[in-house]
Amino acid sequence: MTFGPILAIIVLTMLLGSLPLWPWSRGWTNRPAILLVILLATIVIAIALQII
Numbered sequence: 001m002t003f004g005p006i007l008a009i010i011v012l013t014m015l016l017g018s019l020p021l022w023p024w025s026r027g028w029t030n031r032p033a034i035l036l037v038i039l040l041a042t043i044v045i046a047i048a049l050q051i052i
Contacts, residue, residue, distance in 0.1 A: 008048035015041065 015037065
């Protein structure tokens with residue numbers, strides 16, 4: 001069972017889906033949150049590439 005790519009797609013979809021709800025879309029930037037999201041996305045992509 002290759003569950004990694006499916007999980008990666010689900011997580012990325014959730015992240016993209018929640019974009020309008022994020023604070024910086026309302027006019028101010030939250031640097032730690034941006035860095036955290038970039039870190040999470042990097043980890044997810046790395047895991048997906050390892051499994052594929």
